[in-house]
Amino acid sequence: MKAIVVRPGVTDSIHMRDMPDPRMGDDQVAVRMLRVGLCGTDAEINHGRYGQPPTGEEFLILGHENLGVVLDVGRNVKTFTPGEIVVSTVRRPCGQCPNCDAGENDCCSSGNYEERGIMRRHGFMAEYYVEHPQYLTRLPAAVEPFAVLLEPMSVVEKGIDHAFLLQRRLVWNAKLALVLGAGPVGLLGAAALRARGLRTVVVGREPAGDLRARIATQLGAEYVSVENGSVLDLPREIGRPDLVLEATGSARVVFDAMQILGPNGVLCLLSVTGGTGTNEEPIDRINRQLVLGNQAVFGSVNANSRHFAKGVEDFVRIEEMAPGAMSRLLTNAIPWQDFKTWFTRRGSGIKSTLEIG
Numbered sequence: 001m002k003a004i005v006v007r008p009g010v011t012d013s014i015h016m017r018d019m020p021d022p023r024m025g026d027d028q029v030a031v032r033m034l035r036v037g038l039c040g041t042d043a044e045i046n047h048g049r050y051g052q053p054p055t056g057e058e059f060l061i062l063g064h065e066n067l068g069v070v071l072d073v074g075r076n077v078k079t080f081t082p083g084e085i086v087v088s089t090v091r092r093p094c095g096q097c098p099n100c101d102a103g104e105n106d107c108c109s110s111g112n113y114e115e116r117g118i119m120r121r122h123g124f125m126a127e128y129y130v131e132h133p134q135y136l137t138r139l140p141a142a143v144e145p146f147a148v149l150l151e152p153m154s155v156v157e158k159g160i161d162h163a164f165l166l167q168r169r170l171v172w173n174a175k176l177a178l179v180l181g182a183g184p185v186g187l188l189g190a191a192a193l194r195a196r197g198l199r200t201v202v203v204g205r206e207p208a209g210d211l212r213a214r215i216a217t218q219l220g221a222e223y224v225s226v227e228n229g230s231v232l233d234l235p236r237e238i239g240r241p242d243l244v245l246e247a248t249g250s251a252r253v254v255f256d257a258m259q260i261l262g263p264n265g266v267l268c269l270l271s272v273t274g275g276t277g278t279n280e281e282p283i284d285r286i287n288r289q290l291v292l293g294n295q296a297v298f299g300s301v302n303a304n305s306r307h308f309a310k311g312v313e314d315f316v317r318i319e320e321m322a323p324g325a326m327s328r329l330l331t332n333a334i335p336w337q338d339f340k341t342w343f344t345r346r347g348s349g350i351k352s353t354l355e356i357g
C-alpha cells in the first residue's frame with residue numbers, strides 16, 4: 001500500500017513509498033483511511049526533532065489525527081461492522097506501569113509507551129491500518145464531516161476532565177472559562193466548554209472579524225482580540241476566570257495567565273513549546289497570588305479512550321447547538337499526494353487535512 005513516511009531523526013525525510021499491507025488478525029479490525037489532520041507534531045517529526053520508527057524498521061508512517069471507515073473485521077470481533085466510521089486512539093500502554101494498567105495510559109509513568117505516527121508504531125498516512133477494537137471509537141454520521149478533529153478534541157477533553165477532577169478539592173462553581181489562543185486546540189476547547197454551558201471567552205491575536213473569531217462567536221463564546229493589548233488587561237474587561245485553557249504555543253503567555261486567574265481557579269497548560277527562551281517574571285506576585293488564591297496550575301498532554309468517547313458526545317451536542325461550526329475549522333483539504341505543499345509552506349488557515357480516500 002501507499003504510505004507517507006519519514007526517517008526519524010533525519011531532517012525533511014518525508015516521502016511517499018510502498019509499504020507492506022497490514023495483515024488483519026482474528027481479533028482485529030481493518031480500516032481504510034479517509035483523511036488525516038496535520039499538526040505541529042508532524043512538522044517536528046519531519047524536522048528530525050522527535051519520533052522513532054517501530055523496532056527494527058527504518059521508516060515511520062507519519063500521522064496521528066485520523067479518520068477511517070471499517071473495511072473488514074476479524075472473526076472474533078463482535079463490536080464493529082464494515083462501513084462504520086472510526087477514529088483510533090494514538091497511545092498504546094507500556095504494560096509496565098500502574099497508570100497504563102488502569103487504562104490511564106495518557107499518564108504513563110514508565111515512558112515506554114508507543115504512539116501511532118510518533119513513537120515506535122506506524123501512523124495513519126496510509127491506505128489502510130489494522131487495530132484491536134478497544135482502541136477504536138465509533139462516530140455517528142452527523143459528525144463525520146469534522147470527525148477527523150476527534151484526536152485533538154480528545155486532548156482538550158482530557159485537559160478539561162483533569163481540571164474538573166482537580167477542582168473536586170473544593171466546592172467549585174465555575175462560571176467563567178478563558179481560552180488563550182484561537183488555533184484548532186483553542187477553538188475545540190471553546191466548543192467543549194460551551195457544551196458544558198460555561199461562559200467562555202476566547203482570546204486571540206487575530207482581529208475581531210477573523211474566521212477564528214466568527215467560529216468562536218458561532219459556538220456561543222465571546223471573542224477578545226489582544227492584537228494591540230495584553231492578556232494582563234483582560235480581568236478589567238471580563239473579570240477573573242475560574243478556568244483557563246492555555247493553547248497559544250507561547251510560554252510567555254503562561255505567566256500572564258497565572259496573574260489573571262481568579263480565586264480557587266485552575267489553569268491548564270496545553271502548549272508544547274520547543275524553544276529555550278528565558279524571561280523575567282514577577283515571581284513574588286505570582287507565587288503570592290497562587291498561594292493566597294488556592295490556585296492550581298497543571299500541564300496536560302495526550303488522552304485515553306474515555307476522552308475520545310467524551311469528545312464524540314460533545315461533538316454531537318455542539319453540532320446540534322451550532323450546526324456547521326466545527327466543519328469551518330477544516331480550512332485546507334489537501335489531496336494526500338500533494339502532502340509536500342503543507343510540509344514546505346504551512347500557510348494560513350486553521351486546520352489542514354490530507355485527503356486519502
Ligand SMILES: [Zn+2]
Pocket residue numbers: 038039040041064065152
Ligand atoms: Zn496533532
Ligand SMILES: [Zn+2]
Pocket residue numbers: 093094095096097098099100101105107108109110111112113
Ligand atoms: Zn505506562
